Amino acid sequence: MTYKNAGVDIGKVRRVHGEIGAFVEKTFAFRKGKFGEVLGKFGHYANLIDVGGGRALALHSDGVGTKVLVAQLMDKYDTIGIDCVAMNANDIICIGAEPVALVDYLAVEEPREEMISEIMKGLVAGAEEAEMAVVGGETAIMPDVIKGAVPGRGFDLSATSIGVVEVNRIVTGAAMKPEDIVVGLESSGVHSNGITLARKALLERRGLSVHDKLPISGEKVGEALLKPTRIYVKPVLEALGVAEVHGLGHVTGGAFSKLNRICMGRVGLLLDQMPEPHPVFFDIQEAGNVDEEEMYRTFNMGVGFVIVTSKETVENVIEACRRHRVNASIIGKVVEDKGVRLVTSKGRMIKL
Numbered sequence: 549m550t551y552k553n554a555g556v557d558i559g560k561v562r563r564v565h566g567e568i569g570a571f572v573e574k575t576f577a578f579r580k581g582k583f584g585e586v587l588g589k590f591g592h593y594a595n596l597i598d599v600g601g602g603r604a605l606a607l608h609s610d611g612v613g614t615k616v617l618v619a620q621l622m623d624k625y626d627t628i629g630i631d632c633v634a635m636n637a638n639d640i641i642c643i644g645a646e647p648v649a650l651v652d653y654l655a656v657e658e659p660r661e662e663m664i665s666e667i668m669k670g671l672v673a674g675a676e677e678a679e680m681a682v683v684g685g686e687t688a689i690m691p692d693v694i695k696g697a698v699p700g701r702g703f704d705l706s707a708t709s710i711g712v713v714e715v716n717r718i719v720t721g722a723a724m725k726p727e728d729i730v731v732g733l734e735s736s737g738v739h740s741n742g743i744t745l746a747r748k749a750l751l752e753r754r755g756l757s758v759h760d761k762l763p764i765s766g767e768k769v770g771e772a773l774l775k776p777t778r779i780y781v782k783p784v785l786e787a788l789g790v791a792e793v794h795g796l797g798h799v800t801g802g803a804f805s806k807l808n809r810i811c812m813g814r815v816g817l818l819l820d821q822m823p824e825p826h827p828v829f830f831d832i833q834e835a836g837n838v839d840e841e842e843m844y845r846t847f848n849m850g851v852g853f854v855i856v857t858s859k860e861t862v863e864n865v866i867e868a869c870r871r872h873r874v875n876a877s878i879i880g881k882v883v884e885d886k887g888v889r890l891v892t893s894k895g896r897m898i899k900l
Contacts, residue, residue, distance in 0.1 A: 549753065549836035551846045554745040558802050558845070565591065592720065592809055593642035593798060594711070602715050606645035610635040611706030614743045615773070617697040621758045622770040625663050628705060629670025630677070631740045634777035636709035637678040638798040638853065641784045642810075644719035645711030647678050652685035657694040657702030659687075667705060670776075678781045680709070717788070721795040721810030721856070724882050728794055729862045730817055732879035733783065733869055735852030737775040737828055741800045742846040746773060749836025756835075764834070765827035772828045780853045783872040787855055791864040795856030795882075799848040805900035807854065807888050817856075819880035819890040825849040841898045844890055856882060 551558060569590040576586040579597070587596040587604055594608035612631040619628045629652075637647040652671060656664065664687070675682050685707075696702025738746060750756050750769050758770030765772060780798075787793060795810040807817055825843075829850070833843055843849060855876075857865045862878065869876035880890075888900040 549745065549749055549838050550842050551742065551745045554748045556744050587715070587718070588643070588720070593639040594645065596643065596713070596718065598715070604713055604715050604718065606640050606643055606711035606713060607708070608636055608639045609706065609708040610639060611704065612740045614747065615740050616703055616705060617747065618743065618758065618770055618773045620697045620701040620703075622774060623698075623701070624770070624774060625666035625670065627670050627774055627776045629667050629672070630674035630776035630779070632671060632705050632707050633674025633678050633680065634779045635740055635800070636707050637680060637779055637781050638777070639800075640709055640711040641781055642719075642796045642798050643713065644717050644788060644793070644796065645713035646785060647680045647709060647711045647781055649681045649683045650675070650707045650709035651683060652705065652707045653688070654685065655688040655690050655694050655704045657691050657696060658700045659689050660700070663701065663703070667703070674776075674779060677779045719788070719793055719796050721812050722814070723794040724810065724815050724856050725794070726815060726882050726884050727859060728856050728882040729859055729878055730819060730880040730882065731855045731857060731862060731865050731869075731876050732823065732851035733780055733853040733855065734823075734875040735799070735826070735848045735850055736778040737826060738773055739777040739800070739848055739852055741803070741848065743773060745836065745838070745846055746832045749832050749838065754835035762828065762831040764831045767828065772831075778852050778874070780874070783869040783874045783876075784853070784855065786868040786871065787857075787865045790868055791861035792858040793855060793865070794858070795854075797854045799852050799854065803845055803847055803849070803900075804888055804890055805845055808900070810856070811886065811888065813886060816883045816885045817880055817888045818883045819888070821877070821879045822891060822893055823850055823877060823879070824893050840892055840894065840896055844892060844898060845900060851879060854879070
């Protein structure tokens with residue numbers, strides 16, 4: 549199986565993003581020379597507007613994707629809000645900004661009070677970990693639009709978030725140089741990306757239910773897929789204060805190929821010290837007969853975030869992560885050759 553034949557064509561998505569960018573970037577001119585002037589370019593993890601006083605606001609919008617279907621099958625909703633916060637906060641910090649607040653958008657098939665209450669509990673738990681305020685939101689009842697995996701339980705959850713950063717401390721990847729070190733921060737599991745492929749491999753091709761145990765990891769299918777996305781705000785913000793950080797990348801949709809964003813067409817990354825993936829990824833790979841390269845193009849494979857730092861301050865980064873109980877290790881370096889190349893845990897070199 550591939551992500552494409554599971555229903556998600558990353559190549560087509562990138563082409564669509566390119567078309568969207570061509571339209572969106574025209575609007576940047578509307579604030580040129582005014583309060584709120586756009587400082588960044590379209591296509592990074594988040595973008596920035598100048599608010600004066602040497603500061604900028606970072607803005608981002610994201611959701612949890614088809615993970616909501618797993619929650620419906622499990623009839624368990626108390627962690628999905630954590631994923632929503634994580635998908636926003638982890639992208640906001642990729643430009644060096646501190647996440648500040650978000651507003652959520654919850655669309656439901658039916659106004660089930662208990663389900664909505666559980667979703668909100670997760671949102672608050674995620675907000676506490678990210679130290680963000682949930683300042684408002686919208687709940688839409690749309691039975692004609694929202695259809696889920698289980699009748700009556702359909703919902704979708706997304707949010708828009710803001711962060712703040714001093715203009716002279718923005719991190720885009722432009723400062724990355726050859727011989728900088730890439731530190732990988734351990735993921736908590738599958739996170740909120742590649743779930744479509746994981747679901748179809750495990751539930752459809754292998755014929756498991758969400759309550760069955762996985763043969764390799766020993767976890768129940770639903771519990772493994774619902775495990776909340778790790779929020780990296782605290783270790784990353786601490787690393788920014790104690791180390792020379794040149795690049796920050798959230799390993800999400802498109803997995804390691806997404807790190808091309810921080811290379812900016814100037815340099816490349818050689819990830820040749822990748823850790824052994826979590827057992828759940830071998831369960832997915834085996835169930836769907838998924839090629840190893842496809843796995844690294846779709847899933848985080850145990851590394852949910854990367855910090856690019858100078859040789860001199862790499863230990864500061866690793867220690868900052870450990871202080872927040874996040875395992876971190878050197879997984880590669882910056883090189884002159886453009887693009888992202890990765891050596892899998894089995895020794896295979898792939899270009900992403």
